[in-house]
Amino acid sequence: MNVIVEREKSLSALESRIEALRERDAGSDEVKQLESKVEQLRRDMFGNLTPWERVNMARHPKRPLSSDYLAALDAFDELHGDRHFRDDPALVGGFAKLRGRRVVVLAQMKGRDTKENIRNNFGMVSPEGYRKAKRLMELASRFRLPIVTFVDTSGADPGLSSEERAQGEAIAACLVTLAKVEVPVVASIIGEGGSGGALAIGLADHVIMAENAVYSVASPEGCAAILWGDAARAPEAAERLKLTAADLEGFGIVDEIVAEPIGGAHRDGARFVEKMLDAVDGALRLLEPLAPDALREARYQKYRRIGAWHDDAATRAVSGA
């Protein structure tokens, strides 16, 4: 059950009444009154979301998905497979054009419906998906094409066969490759950023996050189960994990936040997708003039700083914030 969807249901009765009245007389005072009432309700309901509400927003069934972002690109030609085992539909990649610029795109693919989700393993990537990603990152670096990634996954696939094919090594290999590439890397966290499985394509020169996306070391449910043996306490865990875009910007983990309309990105999906692509374009424009060495040094230092530890030798606290 999605708490945002439940809340939207309570609005939908009012909205359909407005719709019926509008058919009779669009300009009537009653319609105007109801419309402003709905707007007020929407602001009250969605104006100031808790971390748990944002988790639900990030998982909203109507939220723009990677497939929507890929469809909005100027051009996209998918490149399949890891050359070893299988083409993983949970991670799609290929050549693309973004605002006229040639790039390589990598995207984690949650499905829109049950059928798509079963085909895509709910966006949970298997080792062969990460190995495909690594192959395409290397391709991008060889041909000086920037890398653009869209992160949206509850986590890496935790299945038996993924373990048999070295899920840990596959993620590690993506991270090493992203540390190595000599081209700009821009990552967009568009929905759920589920731990290491998200980071595998999220190590970047510039990390953009949608306002209501979440990015977490563990799922709130998993965290609650570990801490209190009770997954139902996920809302509390979501508070503690500091998984919102604002929190992560404060930690220096996220560089830019793209604001969503009241009620979430899905309220105006097509426009939000364009806004996100504009942000990616803007970031690439700033990164492109950098020489490969300067780019890699900046990437190194960006992650070098992240953390919060005490240095007793220097008796000072160091923080990425």
Added chain:
Amino acid sequence: MPAPEWLRIRRDKDVPAEDASLWVKCPKCSEMLYRKDLGDNAYVCMRCGHHFRMHAYDRINLLVDSDFVEIGDHITPGDPLGWVDRRPYPQKLEADREKSKLSEAIVTGFATLEGFPVALGVMDFNFRGGTMGTVVGERVTNLLEEALRRRLPCIIFTASGGARMEEGMLALMQMAKTTQAVERFMSDGNLFVTVLTDPTTGGVSASFAFESDIVIAEARASIGFAGRRVIEQTIRQKLPDNFQTAEFLLEKGHVDMVVDRRQIRDTLVRVLDYAVDRKRLAPALKAVPEFAGA
């Protein structure tokens, strides 16, 4: 010539607290083992070969020629999230410091192995389950950077339950940070060896543990990305007993070798001997007084 910074902060080795009890029961075969004999046998059960989890300093004593010069122990944890669950995070840290006699979940420093100078990191499961928070990330990064500066081989023993939840996303980002340090270190032509001990899981398995030139798994260690319980819930069936063991990983082609703890030192020395040009290490040996006699 003034001593380099890392030498001035050297310390005497901490000695882990001796357990009062003289006898230990093997969790695998239930044999009662005399603690001293167990220690003499590298904490491997004399009857069934079960590998007990080891304290980082015991491990270091088992490996190094004589001295171990610790670095990075001045890097200590904060509480960036103000984390509280059953207890506040700083209290958990304090309890683990008390219990383990360690300041964090990894010990890093320099030593020689059969005359080979190396940078050495040893993780310890006794401190917050060996989880990687920002201090583990910073100490690993610092070790690799110091090793790179001296062009020394680097060996890291892993033991980890994954990323440290109490430090949230800052903990996850240590995967990125350590990876970048590994990449720089290896790109410069230096040897990186990891020894995966029980257990090596989650974020550590998906970063520096599997990024090395040579991946050695300690016999019988449990190694994998996802937790066993999570996988069982996902596939709704019991997993075979050998699943995610060192031996299983060898069969699947994930690790270079599986080695009994009692042979790990000799194995590392042979790997160093094959991969490292001793002549190249000569300047490092001269620069470090501790290594001069080696």
